[in-house]
Amino acid sequence: MKYIIKKLLTLILTLFFISVLVFLIFQVIPGDPALSILGTEATEEQVEALREQLGLNDSMPERYFNWFTGVLTGDLGRSYRYQESLNEQMEVSRLIAGKLQVTLTLAGLSLLLIIMFSIPIGILWGGTKSRFIDGALYVLSQFTSVPSFFLGIIIIYLFGLIMRWFTPGGYISYKEDFRGYIRYMLFPAITVALPKAAMTAKFLRNSIITQLKSDYVRTAYSKGARRMRVLFVHVLRNAMIPVVTFIGVIAAEIAAGSIVVEQVFGLPGIGRLLVSSISTRDYPVVQALMLYIVFAVVIVYFIVDVLYRYIDPRVEEQ
DSSP states (O other): HHHHHHHHHHHHHHHHHHHHHHHHHSSSSSHHHHHOOOOOOOOHHHHHHHHHTTTSSSSSHHHHHHHHHHHHHTTOOOOEEEEEEETTEEEEHHHHHHHHHHHHHHHHOOOOOHHHHHHHHHHHHHHOOOOOHHHHHHHHGGEEEEEEEHHHHHHHIIIIIIIIIOOOTOOOOOOTHHHHHHHHHHHHHHHHHHHHHHHHHHHHEEEEEEHSSSSHHHHHHTTTTHHHHHHHHHHHHHHHHHHHHHHOOOOOEEEOOOHHHHHTOOOHHHEEEEEEEHHTTHHHHHHHHHHHHHHHHHHHHHHHHHHHHHHHHHHOOO
């Protein structure tokens, strides 16, 4: 319990300092947000009135306090580019919510596929003595060298254009057809998962082989334990310790958004929104997305630390 409390306090402090850093980055970028919204033809009076409305005339500590308290209550400000009506800018939280659902669905499906395929393959690969299986799995592991954008194009060509299992670019909202939504999301999830599943399987295989050379394995064999019992009861628990950390790194990466894959498949996730917001200098949206990405990474690492402590009780509670 002490270990978890310590990690939780570290998490809270880390998130606080990250929020300060993200806020400060966008305060030093040159340019006037009010002028960006109104355009170069706006009068000085109009620009000044909008600056007052947006709170840009307040001191930096006041702006940070207002922004941070807004973040805690779900108010991330208003977009400079997107509008709800002719005279009203769209709320950033509302804008991101729909995009985030797509990205998190992609991340969840991808992570599920990675675990489903990499763990059994890694165990089989590391625990087998068959040269045929070892060679076949080695060939499959070469997916690690395939760039995600190229793999996405291949999947679109094979399963979209030739086999017609889905319509390329034909994204379906979960509100319209949930089954159609999951079916479409499955293909970009495979694109994200294949290279990372191959990497994870290879990592688990190497970890198992290293553990099989340990003294405790020879001791177990000397006591008459069978190979499968040694593998699943003794070796696998120790071999999974570094693999959990590795999967955590992958989970943090895909939770932060797979920008390239979202672009290839035309998904309206945070990746596309981030790219478009950067190009149009929509700073409130970029700031909120950066905050989400960093928060997602830090929180995933916190979960990994807790799982690491559960798998390996030898971690000291200091």
